[in-house]
Amino acid sequence: MPDPTAAPPPALRLHRVAKSFGAVTAVSDVSLTLHPGRVHALAGENGAGKSTLVRMLAGVHRPDRGTLELDGHPTVLRDPAAARAAGIAVIHQEPTLFPDLSIAENLYLSRQPTGRLGRIDRRALRAATTAQLARLGVTLDPDRPARGLSIADQQLVEIARALSLDARIFVMDEPTAALSGTEAARLAAVVRGLCDRGAAVLFISHRFEEIFGLAHDITVLRDGRHVSTDPADRLTPDTVVRRMVGRDVGALYPKTPTTPGDTVLEVTGLTRHGAFHDISFSVRRGEILALAGLVGAGRSEVVRAVFGVDRYDAGTVTVAGRPLPAGSPAAAMAAGLALVPEDRRQQGLVLQLSVERNTALTRLRRLARHGLLTTRRERADALHWTERLRVRHGGTHTPAGTLSGGNQQKIVLAKWLATEPAVLILDEPTRGIDIGTKAEVHRMMSELAARGLAIVMVSSELPEVLGMADRILVLHEGRATATLPGPGATAETVMAAATGHPGGAA
């Protein structure tokens, strides 16, 4: 590893920058240096100010104070176009694609290859897109519109878009949050390739394996302040966590053994053509069932069909012995099901509404007295949940859309946990959630299971699956390839089944 002092001049330097939104200070007095050929990781709890820094580098936010230097020259990034022109490519935490445009145009908008008379050369555009996606091992059809892509595919498109820019500095805000290990590993390989070509990379993730596997330097932020910057080989995950959180974190995966009760949810032969085929499973009270598999294996599709968001072509779903009508989320909710969706911005939150209203949204009836819902009740209730999940917000009356990504996820969780359902279905419950809160979410899941809830969890994070599940159903390309007991399963057996080689699992 090169010595930072002997390295070429920094590609980018942020010096003592600060940014506030009204009364909320998102970033205060942070300095950060990116060197060519090095990966710099940024760690910090939800709301620590990571994405705010990213938005400064992307030209979205202008710092209130402090300076930005590119190759030693002070620079002001007026807007996203200026950042792009300066050679900075940004992968934002929340992918924003154009739903009506094709994947190819999402990648190359304003940069489409052109032919005669400046006309767009569609064939070259398609070929370039296919090549970019192939770098990530993705084979999406370049001509299909982005509408309806899964979160993971959206994220892959967002990544491919940034990689297709001819940039010297790559800023990646939780690019792997929705990806499973296989895709994340491919991205890591690409990032190493970028570094070898002399690019500087800023990399944000809540997964420590990734940070320590990739980063040369690690900067820790806490409450918008700079805590430390060190070469990665002088740090351990424990030190980083302690610096991030400022206290010791409870054990991850605090799964308490429970004695499962009656079967509450029973799914038999569930099939939707082209998505999943002949999926059967049952969950008992007090049990946590994990659906594991690679991105695109059909896990989310299965739980969405069970909850009635999507239709299915064959099979039955019964809750506590009674068949559940297909395609009716209302019926599912009435039967005691709850689904925490994968796509929080589209399906989980009303971004313009306040934190307290969002939290109360699933229980308006129950919280109301004589049909009237008082703000005071809503607020008290919201405070209870936001404290419990350590949501960092500027007051429960602020719009949910202004919270950091991880904190938005916590609100979605709170909203559904509070309904006290009989069966709780969680789709990527800890996506984008920091390590401290992750432990808290896991503790709550254990607690709920111990109180007799049945939990179905879709997770791309292998440690989470292994640590929390009583049983693991592994999907591969829409088919169940293995059912493994949680305690006996290993990363190898799950991965073997997830890649379609369950033979190795025996």
Added chain:
Amino acid sequence: MTRAHPRELGVLAALLLLIAGTAAANPRFLSAQSVRDLLLSAAILTVLAAGQTVVVLTRNIDLSVGSVLGLAAFGTADLLATHPGTPLPLAALAGITIGALCGALNGALISYGGVPALVITLGTLYVLRGAAHSWAAGRQINAADLPRPFLDLGTATVLGIPLLALLATAVVLAVALWLHSYRSGRELYAIGSEPAAAARAGVPAGRRIRTAFLLSGSLAGLAGVLYAARYGTVDATAGQGMELQVVAAVVVGGVAIFGGSGSVTGAALGALLLTCIGSSLAVLRVDPFWQQAVVGALILAAIGLDRLLTTRLAARAARTAPEVSRAG
């Protein structure tokens, strides 16, 4: 076009059905003269619809086009009546310039003022109509005041097809080419599809939206010139209420009212369909009240169909995703 557009084919099918049905009931509907009249009436609406499409794609709306048409029609006619020697191309250019100025005004107010287009263009709808009234001061310009060659343009045919219809077709093709095959045209879709993403991608949204309104205004100006040539009689009320027909044509033609999708060919088919409904109901001697009801029902059907198609397409896309997207 690279893909078959089911939405446009739908409008086309409705159009053919309507024509076939009406012709079956009254064969005179398909006489050369009646077809020519139909194309002539559709031409002006089509030119307006082409401009409106460009605006609606960006998630905006231009309600002022009827008034712009009126102002440009009156301006052109007045110029030709008072200076009969004016070369016709120059007169046409004058009308288009009036429209362009109005469009530039709309665009500037919207992009610099940060006020929704609905409000701004509703305002300019009244202001420009007022300007036309004060300019005309109650005058009406008649065919007798206008040079013969100009009026001939309104009825001229090339190989039996009205010149105005050919002009409208040329406009539609040019706009279609821009929207489909040029970077700036694609950016209009991007802006309408997801403004936040467009901002992040560094699309110059303000400039593009100003261009869209400039084009809509210019085409409304051109439509004003065509109007004057076709009808010969122009007063300050020319084109009054036309904006609603235009928006209807665009929506029926499959341009999403929230921007981001649709095509100018679709909008042109929509304009043709609405015009056809008008004349076919007249041919069938149906009460004019029903004509309005039918147009209303069509708009609702079009919007309903769009919602359905969007959700269906999304569902289908999600369904095929695992197969298409992952090799293994």
